[in-house]
Amino acid sequence: QCLKTxxxxxxxxGLVVNPSLDDGVNGWAPFGSARLNHAESDDGNKYVVASERSQAFDSFSQEFDLDAEKLYSLSAWIRVSEGRMDGVDVSVNVKTNGGDFITAGWVVAREDCWAMLKGGFVVDKSGPAHIFFQSNVTGVDIWADSISLQHFTTEEWESHRSQTIDRARKRTVKFWAVDEYGRPVENATVSITQTRSGFPLGVAINNNLIGNAAYQDWFARRFKYTVFENEMKWYATESTRGTEDYSAADALLGFAKSHGIAVRGHNVFWDAKNYQPSWVPWISVPDLWTAVNRRLNSVVGRYKGQLIHWDVVNESMHYRFFELRLSRRFSSIFFSRARDLDSTALPFLNEFNTIEESGDGVASPSRYLQKIQELRQGGYNGPLGIGLQGHFRVLNLPYVRAALDTLGSTGLPVWITELDVGNGPNQAALLDQILRELHAHPAVKGIIMWSAWRPGGCYRMCLTDNNFRNLPTGDVVDRILGEFILREGAVYGKTNSDGVFEASLLHGDYEVGVSHPDGDYNSDSRQIKISPVQLEEEE
Structure with missing residues (x-):
């Protein structure tokens, strides 16, 4: 949204002094060499202005005493005095007394309206710190209003997360037991067994799974969703110009189909020059047009109707190989063509650092929204998914939640497509935290972990050793599966005097049985699906 007021x-x-700037600039001070002004619009709205800026960090700031045990959510409404067609990146930052700088959030600001910056942060050490704003475009004045900083204890944060899970991932379901005359049956036994999860949680696989019974067994007992690490990428299927080899991808897809596992398609194109087949960067523009059209028709046509998603142009915010060589509308053109070829696979953008690295403004949530707008303006108006890779080094849960709030405002499905956590002594604990945070957010519709097994070590995070015994990270995943994805065993209960038994159940498919209190001679069973919208009974 971009608002007039x-x-x-x-x-x-929250903790901000004079957040609406109704009391002049009380509580605010210049940061760097900026000039601080108080301004008022024609409609009476008051705000602070940083002008005469010569360095990126020249702005305004307020000092706070921060607590390392708390999580901080931060927001502000930002505007600039003049702007470019694609807007001006403005960040909010934290400078601690120890000299550390933390980027807490971004917004693409405009000159004709106010845009919301939403972010968050944590600090390693308690103590005083300054919150300030920044833009590399020094020729503009930065305006700010309605600034908020709110802290939360870990208990408050986790409580909110639990409440969100209850709202977004569960439904309270009532079961009625009646006899042949429609009279309620008291003390009937109700058994409820989950048979399929309603929330997709999966892991990438690769060609090491082919012919490896131990790997296949470990995977198939846990997961119903996957993606292939490299086997569908262009450099894997056509390393030599004109010679295609889909044998590895075909074998992996055959395994997935035989076990009822849904597959994401990754990817049709990768927008980075260094990740093309070796022959692609050197061919002429007309030959490249021919090659990309042949690639699209080949891979999308081959797997038509067999995949749930396609990452159509991978990492097109950080890289622009095809836009620079062929057309600035490349993504819009090929999203449209991919959708025309296979209307069953949802086309996805797929980007890194949008949720995992707050300091990367290239792929900030605001810039991601702008990329979606660019696709639409370029002519693609079909269905679309938001892919967020999630290669975490450190965790900033308030920033993650704020980023998902921003992207979730589109109403488009958000998938975490390549989740992992860098190696280190706290890897498993961090994985546990981020899985819980991501699963709880209502905008997130699925999570795929980037942990395909290799005998020499995984990309960044393995879940098992080479004998397919769980590592601590694998234990975390099993625990999450049991808590939130697919509960093992049955839930039992007794109906009350009205013949009713009530249970709070995760979304998914269930087998429900009801036994008469006088014995099993009069019992019934049904298959039901519990969805976020409605309770459906399947024949």
Whole structure:
């Protein structure tokens, strides 16, 4: 949203002094060499202005005493005095007394309206710190209003997460037991067994799975969703110009089909020059047009109707190989063509650092929204998915939640497509935290982990050793599966005097049985599907 007048600050401003700038610039100070001004629009809205900026960090700031045990959510409404066609990147940052700088959020600001910046952060050490704003475009004044900083204890954060899971991932279901005359049956036994998860959680696989019974068994007992690590990529299927080899991808897809496992297609094109087949960067523009059309028709046509998603142009925010060589509308053109070829696979953008690295403004949530708008303006108006890779080094849960809020505002399905956590002594604990955070967010419709097994070590995070015994990270995944994805065993209960038994159940498919209190001679069973929208009974 870009508004004429900002709304009131979240949490009433929280810890911020003078969050709505109704009291002049009280509580605010210049940061760097900027000049600080108080301004008022024709409609009476008041705001702070940083002008005469010569360095990126020249702006305004407020000092806070931060607590390393708390999580901080931050928001502000931002505008600039003049802007470019694609907007001006403005970030909010934290400078600690120890000299550390933390980027807490981004917004693409405009000159004709107010845009919301939403972010968050944590600090390693308690103590004083300054919150300030920044833009590399020094020729513009930065305006801000309705600024908020709110802290949360770990208990408060986790409580909110649990409440969200109850709302977004579960339904309260009532079962009625009646006899042949429609009279309620008291004390009937109700058994409820989950047979399939309603939330997709999966792991990438690769060609090491082919012919490896131990790997196949470990995987198939846990997961119903996957993606192939490299086997569908162009450099894997056509390393020599004109000679295609889909044998590895075909074998992996055969395994998936035989076990009822859904597959994401990754990817049709990769927008980085260094990840093309070796012959692609050197051919002429007309030959490249021929090659990309042949590639699209080949891979999408071959797997038509067999995949749930396609990453059509991978990492097109960080890289622009095809846009620079062929057309700035390359993504729009090929999203449309991919959708025309296979209307059953949802086309996805797929990008890194949008949720995992707050300092990367190239792929900030605001820039991601702009990329979606660019696709639409370029002529693609079909269905679309938001792919967020999630290669985490450190965790900034408030930033993750704020980023998902921003992207979730589109109403488009969000998938975490390549989740992993860098190696280190706390890898398993961090994986546990981020899985819980991502699963709880209502915008997230599925999670795929980037942990395809290799005998010499995985990309960054393995779940098993070479004998397919769980590592601590694998134990985390099993625990999450049992808690939130597919509950093992049956839930039992008794109906009350009205013949009713009530249970809170995760979304998914269930086998429900009801036994009469006088014995099993009069029992019934049904298959039901519990969805976020409605309870459907299947014949």
């Amino acid at each position: 900002p709304p009131e600050p979240l949490y009433g401003g």
